[in-house]
Amino acid sequence: MIKVTIDDKRLEVEPGTTIMAAAEKAGIFIPRLCSHELLEPYGACRVCSVEIEQNGRTKVVTSCNYPIRSELTVRTNSERATKTRSMVLEMMLARWPKVKVVKDMAAHEGITQARFSHPLVDNNENACILCGRCVNICRNGVRQNVLSFEGRGSSRQVSMPYQQVPAECVGCGACEWICPTGAIKMIDDPNGSADWDRIRRAGMVVTRELILFDDDQCQMRRKGTSNLVDVMNDYDLLPVHNYRFGSHPDAKFVQSEVFASKFVTNGLPDGCALGCDMACAHAADDFELQTGPDKGKRVIVDGPEYETVGGSTNMGIFDPRWILEMNYYCDNYGIDTISFCTLMAFVMECYENGILDKEKTGGLELNFGAKDAAMEVLHQMARGEGFGLVAGQGIRRMKKKFAEEYGADPKFLQDIGMEAKGLEYSEYVTKESLAQQGGYGIALKGAQHDEAWLIFMDMVNKQIPSFEDKAEALHYFPMWRTWFGLNGLCKLPWNDIEPEDNAQEKEPHKVPKHTQAYCDFFAGVTGREVSADDLITMSERVYNFQRIFNLKMGFGTREHDAIPYRSVGPVTEEEYLSRQDRYDEQLKELEGDSVAGMSTAEKLQMLRKHREDRYAKLLDAVYLRRGWTSNGIPRIETAKKLGIDKVDGLVELLKEHGAH
Amino acid sequence: MPILVNGQPREWTAGLTVSMLLEEMKFSFPLKTVFVNGKRIPKSEHSRKTLSDGDKIEVIHMMSGG
Numbered sequence: 001m002i003k004v005t006i007d008d009k010r011l012e013v014e015p016g017t018t019i020m021a022a023a024e025k026a027g028i029f030i031p032r033l034c035s036h037e038l039l040e041p042y043g044a045c046r047v048c049s050v051e052i053e054q055n056g057r058t059k060v061v062t063s064c065n066y067p068i069r070s071e072l073t074v075r076t077n078s079e080r081a082t083k084t085r086s087m088v089l090e091m092m093l094a095r096w097p098k099v100k101v102v103k104d105m106a107a108h109e110g111i112t113q114a115r116f117s118h119p120l121v122d123n124n125e126n127a128c129i130l131c132g133r134c135v136n137i138c139r140n141g142v143r144q145n146v147l148s149f150e151g152r153g154s155s156r157q158v159s160m161p162y163q164q165v166p167a168e169c170v171g172c173g174a175c176e177w178i179c180p181t182g183a184i185k186m187i188d189d190p191n192g193s194a195d196w197d198r199i200r201r202a203g204m205v206v207t208r209e210l211i212l213f214d215d216d217q218c219q220m221r222r223k224g225t226s227n228l229v230d231v232m233n234d235y236d237l238l239p240v241h242n243y244r245f246g247s248h249p250d251a252k253f254v255q256s257e258v259f260a261s262k263f264v265t266n267g268l269p270d271g272c273a274l275g276c277d278m279a280c281a282h283a284a285d286d287f288e289l290q291t292g293p294d295k296g297k298r299v300i301v302d303g304p305e306y307e308t309v310g311g312s313t314n315m316g317i318f319d320p321r322w323i324l325e326m327n328y329y330c331d332n333y334g335i336d337t338i339s340f341c342t343l344m345a346f347v348m349e350c351y352e353n354g355i356l357d358k359e360k361t362g363g364l365e366l367n368f369g370a371k372d373a374a375m376e377v378l379h380q381m382a383r384g385e386g387f388g389l390v391a392g393q394g395i396r397r398m399k400k401k402f403a404e405e406y407g408a409d410p411k412f413l414q415d416i417g418m419e420a421k422g423l424e425y426s427e428y429v430t431k432e433s434l435a436q437q438g439g440y441g442i443a444l445k446g447a448q449h450d451e452a453w454l455i456f457m458d459m460v461n462k463q464i465p466s467f468e469d470k471a472e473a474l475h476y477f478p479m480w481r482t483w484f485g486l487n488g489l490c491k492l493p494w495n496d497i498e499p500e501d502n503a504q505e506k507e508p509h510k511v512p513k514h515t516q517a518y519c520d521f522f523a524g525v526t527g528r529e530v531s532a533d534d535l536i537t538m539s540e541r542v543y544n545f546q547r548i549f550n551l552k553m554g555f556g557t558r559e560h561d562a563i564p565y566r567s568v569g570p571v572t573e574e575e576y577l578s579r580q581d582r583y584d585e586q587l588k589e590l591e592g593d594s595v596a597g598m599s600t601a602e603k604l605q606m607l608r609k610h611r612e613d614r615y616a617k618l619l620d621a622v623y624l625r626r627g628w629t630s631n632g633i634p635r636i637e638t639a640k641k642l643g644i645d646k647v648d649g650l651v652e653l654l655k656e657h658g659a660h
Numbered sequence: 661m662p663i664l665v666n667g668q669p670r671e672w673t674a675g676l677t678v679s680m681l682l683e684e685m686k687f688s689f690p691l692k693t694v695f696v697n698g699k700r701i702p703k704s705e706h707s708r709k710t711l712s713d714g715d716k717i718e719v720i721h722m723m724s725g726g
Contacts, residue, residue, distance in 0.1 A: 216703075217690050234686040456689070456721035462666045463720070495723050502722065503693030503700060509723050 006074040019063035019074055020048055030063050030076055031085060031105045034131040036178060038141055038211045041065035044132045046088045047105055050074055051081040060084050085109050094118035098125040101180045120154055128158060128183035134175035141211040142277045143221065144168050147175060171275045173200040174207050194527030202520040205513065206493045207277050209500075214278075218496050223256045224264075224280040225306040225492075230255045232310065236579075237429045237455060239314040241368050242345035243418055243566050244575050246429040250318035254309050258320050263287070278493050281305075284324050292329055292379050303327045303337075310427030311341020315348055316368030326378060333382040339394065340381075342424035344374050346395050346417050355408040362386040395419040415565040421446035421555055430567045432582075433459040434611075435470040438618045441563040442474065442632075444546050450491075451478035457509055471621035476510075482539040487522070494518070541642045544626075544634045548644075551633065552653060558632040561619055569611040573600045576607070583607055633659045661714040672713045678706040681717065691722040 001012040006019075009026040018041060023030050033045040043062035050063045053073040060080055075081055089106040094114035096102050106112070130149075135158060138147040146169045150159040160166060176184040177200070189196035214220055219227050229251065232238035236246035263284040272281045284301045301324045308330075312323045330337045344366075350356045351366040358365060362380075364373040364387060380388025390398060395417045403410040418425040423446025430436040436459075439452035454473050457463045464470050484491040499513045506512075515532045523529050550556035569583075570576040576583055577600060587595040587603055590610055595603060623630060627638030636659055639645040662669040663676075665685065678694055678701055694701045695718040701709050711717065 219690075231689045234688045453723060456723055460666065460687075460721050461719070462668070498691060498722055503720060508693075508720065511722075 002068055002071060004068055004072045004074065007076055013068055015069060016067045019050060019052070019061070019066045019068060019072075022068060023050075023063065023074070023076065028076060029108075031089075031108050032064060033101065033105060033129065033180065034133055034136075035064040036133055036137075038178065038208060039133060039136045040140060042132070042136060045129075047085060047092075049081060049084040049088070050076045051078040082109060086111060090114050090116075091118070092129060095120055096122055096124075096127045096129050096181075098123050099127050099129060099181050100125065102129060126182040128179075129181055130156060130158070131180060132158075133178045133180065134158060134184055137174045137178045137211070142170070142172055142174050142207065144170060144172075144277075170277055170279070172207055172277045173203065174277070176200075177204045177207075193525045195524040198520050198524035202517040202524060203275070205499075205517045206497060209497050210278055213500065214497055217498065219256075219260075220278050220280040220492065220496050223260045224282045225496075226256045226259055226282075226304055226309055228256075228306040229309045229313075230257075232306075232428065235455075235460065236432075238310055239345070239427050239429050241316050242314060242349040242416060243425070243429055244349075244570075244572070245578060246431075248313060248316075248318070251313060253318045254313065254320050254323060259284070259304060259309075263320060263324060273490060276490070276493070278497065280492060280496070287324055287328070289325055289328065290321075291325065291375050294328075294332075299328055301325075301328045302331060305337075307427045308337040308341070311337055311345075314341055314345040314427060315371075315374055317371045317374065319371060322371045322375070326375065329375075329378055329382070333378070335378070335381065338426050339424040340378060341427070342418055343391055343395050343398070344377065346398065347377070347391055348374075349416050350398075350402060350408070350413075353412075355402055355406060355413075360387070360406065394422065395424055396422045412571075415571045418564055418566055419447060420563050421550075421560055423447050425567065426450075428453075428455060430455070431569055434614055434618055435464055435473055437563060437568055437615055438470065438474050438622055439478075440567060441561045441615070442619070442622060443478070444543070444550060447563070447567075451481055453477075463509070467617055467621040468625075470618060471625040474618075474622045475625045476536065479536045479539040479543055480510075480515075482543050483518075483535050486539060486542055489518075537642075541644055544638060544642055545644050545647075547628075547632075547634055548639075548650060548653065551657060556632065557657065558619060558623075558630070561632055563615070565608065565612070568615055569607055570604060573604060576600055576604050629659050631658060633657045635659050663711055663714065664716045666718060672711065672715075676711045678709045678711065678717075681711065682706065682719065685719075687719055687721075689721050693720050693722075694718070695720070 002015055003010065003012055004022055006023050006026050006028055009028065011022065011026050013022045013025065020030055020032065020035065030048050030050060032048040035041055035048060041064035043065040046062055048063045049060050051058055051060050086109045089102070089109055090111055092102045093106045093111060094116055095118040097114070132149070135147045135149060139145045146160055146166055147158055149156055151157055173186050176186050186200065193199055210221065229238065233247045233251040238247055238251060240246065240248045264282040265285045281302065286298050287301050288298050289295055304323050304327045308327050309323055312326065327337060330340055347356065348366050348368045348370070351361070352368065356366065364376060366373050377388050377391050380386045381392040390401065396419050399410070399413040399417045402408040402413055420441055425440060425447040426449050428436065428449060430440060433455045435454040435457070439449060439454055440447045443451045452474055454464070454477065457473060458470065464473050481491055494514050495511050498511055502508050502511055502513065518535065519530050519532060522535070547556050565571055583603065584595065587607055591606065620630060623632050628634050633654060636645065636651055636654055639650060639654065645651055663672045665681065678696070694706065696709065696711065697716050
């Protein structure tokens with residue numbers, strides 16, 4: 001800590017603290033114009049000038065960007081300091097006499113009128129005072145670099161290239177928001193929303209946090225969702241070898257920094273959503289393809305997202321170039337990377353277990369890690385040829401084929417085939433999070449985590465220990481996350497960036513300040529005031545309707561919420577032994593010391609029974625919380641409460657399935 | 661007496677700091693907040709804050725994911 005004296009007030013500050021920050025700590029106000037919490041201080045306006053004394057020598061410095069490195073005396077009101085500030089402000093007042101912020105700051109120095117006239121006097125009360133805040137936030141905050149100064153001296157002005165709005169402008173409105181004079185006006189909302197200002201104010205909540213905190217939080221702007229690769233590997237959640245394991249030493253070859261520093265060169269938004277300054281989608285430029293119809297071409301690869309990398313480790317592939325190539329071809333063939341990776345991981349496990357062989361795969365050796373063969377399957381899928389025709393049908397149909405035609409054990413295939421409702425699992429290991437198992441199993445569209453991602457709350461934080469707690473989470477989060485889909489919004493700005501004080505909230509996992517921003521956003525668009533509870537009700541209505549739609553299509557009952565055992569616990573002895581301490585300890589807690597003398601096969605069976613019972617109890621609790629029957633059918637009173645009971649034939653359908 | 665980390669007992673050693681504990685547990689996710697006996701410990705103090713035997717530590721990871 002360093003001792004500093006400001007206007008006779010003594011305090012101690014961390015090395016590097018600016019004089020302005022230290023003065024604020026001491027309760028002393030220093031005038032400023034270009035300074036702002038979202039901007040690195042740059043000392044442009046010189047309105048914050050103060051006099052300092054160090055080692056017997058004095059000088060005038062700008063307080064916003066002067067770091068305190070050793071013992072210092074600061075005088076904010078010495079003759080030299082006030083004279084410097086007064087001169088600057090009088091010049092500004094002479095040029096922009098009607099601008100409120102200039103008048104206020106000048107008044108603070110006792111100046112109400114300039115003693116001279118200025119040749120460039122501008123009587124506009126919203127005149128640009130060339131403070132540079134807009135240029136600074138665009139370049140360093142939002143990182144789009146659309147605005148800059150042009151000209152020198154009296155012709156200096158803020159401008160865009162060739163005076164036109166360039167494609168890089170995401171329309172975030174940060175420049176207008178940070179402008180102290182109102183000189184920048186966003187063009188009127190072309191979509192006719194009820195309150196455009198309110199929408200942009202809601203958006204600035206997140207923009208501000210991205211600028212201030214993203215580099216220390218998830219680095220969504222620099223790395224995108226692939227930041228999670230490293231994290232999932234650390235928490236034993238990164239799928240490896242068809243979800244058998246949750247981490248691998250070779251994960252370091254595909255960690256987020258590898259992509260961010262070696263491959264991803266395109267830091268611009270990819271058009272995912274104009275106006276989004278999270279801009280987490282990234283691209284690798286000038287990437288030379290090694291296989292397939294575009295072999296030898298240099299292309300842009302849009303990605304990779306976390307799931308694409310996690311899917312590759314799931315196949316035992318840890319090669320960043322292979323991942324980018326697979327990402328490119330999936331995109332161009334119109335194939336989902338998650339489904340491709342998960343079904344290939346299943347194929348590889350079948351190959352390793354002798355269910356598949358070279359004869360059945362058309363000569364391809366499809367062991368875990370067989371990257372060239374896996375790429376060939378992808379091309380075959382797109383061409384509709386060879387083994388690609390089999391794999392391309394997805395896990396559900398492969399399970400049936402392998403059992404019926406290849407004589408494989410259907411029970412083993414069910415255990416390791418990671419799909420639910422016909423959709424392949426996304427890339428998280430769920431064995432140690434019962435709530436997340438439910439998140440995948442009960443999800444309406446199949447095994448996707450986009451309804452609920454509860455692993456940290458459940459497995460790490462231990463915040464939802466009881467079945468009721470988990471059921472509450474599996475009510476709230478699927479409803480809340482459904483709301484984003486209903487409104488055509490992305491949910492990443494909700495919780496991949498968080499307010500500085502979020503942890504002190506009563507329910508931090510809901511990110512209440514952001515929930516409020518979405519309420520403001522909704523009201524700003526529609527003109528209808530809504531509460532956070534109203535948003536959930538909107539979703540609950542649609543969610544239940546979707547469940548009933550599933551029912552009509554033959555998918556909406558308890559049996560369809562079943563999940564493969566691989567997502568619940570260890571299927572094989574090898575898996576059990578790989579985390580033996582963990583499983584032994586859990587069994588000991590449940591069954592006492594009697595487990596000590598048991599064989600691995602016996603322990604595997606005992607653990608399985610316990611975990612399957614637990615999943616069944618979770619379904620009971622979730623159905624109860626949602627107002628559904630024990631078969632997972634919305635009760636008629638639930639349909640009535642949500643106002644969807646008048647839909648033609650809906651009540652009859654529910655009754656047919658035993659609802660009352 | 662062990663320390664409790666998110667309700668789970670864990671061995672305590674003299675001189676153990678919050679930073680050391682987070683590293684040992686491989687708690688690398690950046691969006692997390694640490695409470696020791698109910699008091700929030702800011703990130704800047706993690707390397708200085710030493711833990712005492714019997715402390716109750718909560719490491720609350722904010723949700724994330726897709």
